[in-house]
Amino acid sequence: MDTTATLWLPQQASTIAPDVDALFYFVYWISIFFLAVITFGVVYFAVKYRRRGKRDQLTTGPTGNHRLELTWSIIPTLIVLVMFGWGFKVYLRMNVIPKGAMEIKVTGYQWAWLFDYPHGFSVGKELVVPKDKPIKLLMSSKDVIHSFYVPAFRVKMDVLPNRYTSIWFQAPREGEYQIFCTEYCGKGHSEMLGTVKVVSQPDYEKWLEEQASNSGQPPEVLGEKLFTTRACNTCHSTDGSKSVGPSWKGVFGSKEELASGETIVVDENYVRESILNPHAKVVKGFNPVMPTFQGILKDKDIDALIAYMKTLK
Ligand code: CUA
Numbered sequence: 001m002d003t004t005a006t007l008w009l010p011q012q013a014s015t016i017a018p019d020v021d022a023l024f025y026f027v028y029w030i031s032i033f034f035l036a037v038i039t040f041g042v043v044y045f046a047v048k049y050r051r052r053g054k055r056d057q058l059t060t061g062p063t064g065n066h067r068l069e070l071t072w073s074i075i076p077t078l079i080v081l082v083m084f085g086w087g088f089k090v091y092l093r094m095n096v097i098p099k100g101a102m103e104i105k106v107t108g109y110q111w112a113w114l115f116d117y118p119h120g121f122s123v124g125k126e127l128v129v130p131k132d133k134p135i136k137l138l139m140s141s142k143d144v145i146h147s148f149y150v151p152a153f154r155v156k157m158d159v160l161p162n163r164y165t166s167i168w169f170q171a172p173r174e175g176e177y178q179i180f181c182t183e184y185c186g187k188g189h190s191e192m193l194g195t196v197k198v199v200s201q202p203d204y205e206k207w208l209e210e211q212a213s214n215s216g217q218p219p220e221v222l223g224e225k226l227f228t229t230r231a232c233n234t235c236h237s238t239d240g241s242k243s244v245g246p247s248w249k250g251v252f253g254s255k256e257e258l259a260s261g262e263t264i265v266v267d268e269n270y271v272r273e274s275i276l277n278p279h280a281k282v283v284k285g286f287n288p289v290m291p292t293f294q295g296i297l298k299d300k301d302i303d304a305l306i307a308y309m310k311t312l313k
């Protein structure tokens with residue numbers, strides 16, 4: 001099986017990809033064929049039957065031809081029915097999730113992806129899955145509509161607030177594949193990226209163990225990881241530069257003036273409140289645009305982020 005990218009389509013990295021591509025190219029070549037025939041016909045007849053001079057007089061209009069009309073009705077109908085039948089078959093295969101698929105919960109939020117594993121931990125940015133196993137993604141959004149798209153797998157599905165959607169895939173080869181958000185969801189839409197990393201079964205088990213041992217790491221180390229994997233870095237810098245939100249550098253322990261004119265000290269309680277209820281106390285000069293991280297960050301994660309913030313002097 002040739003799995004390299006072609007002119008129109010990226011490499012085929014899931015079991016469904018060859019089916020999708022075969023259907024795509026069927027529709028594509030039929031369209032090219034008729035485009036060529038019709039374009040040629042239009043140009044050819046326009047030239048052949050052009051008016052050559054005053055002597056060319058219009059005749060009476062064309063009369064009906066049943067045989068011709070039946071031909072150009074029946075043949076295209078058959079072709080369209082083949083496209084429908086074939087498309088429906090592939091659609092079913094894409095949408096009926098095989099029994100025994102491993103279920104991973106995907107949460108889209110402004111502006112990152114969060115993956116909750118059945119083993120009880122969550123990761124951001126990078127979805128790690130074993131190869132040759134059917135994987136079901138049960139997806140929902142915390143805020144606006146997003147769309148989960150992995151071009152190499154040929155799977156794409158809207159991710160909605162207050163409703164679940166799901167897709168599945170099975171990846172036959174190890175590798176890393178790009179995840180995009182394909183529904184415009186605000187300022188950070190183009191940065192709402194991620195990776196699916198397909199690994200062998202032994203590597204997957206090793207990775208699972210690593211995740212389990214992560215709970216033993218110092219909070220500021222975990223916090224530094226969460227800062228990027230939970231996409232805090234989309235709006236906050238760590239070098240003092242002003243972004244959408246205040247920089248984390250030196251912010252812990254500082255006195256800040258709020259939009260209301262009140263002055264507060266950035267302590268553990270203020271940071272925690274700002275993560276869970278970001279619009280409660282907005283520092284003067286910033287817009288109240290941060291989404292809540294309720295449900296995305298667990299208490300332990302918030303502790304870790306505070307510990308990390310304290311190291312940024
Ligand atoms: Cu999420 Cu675009």
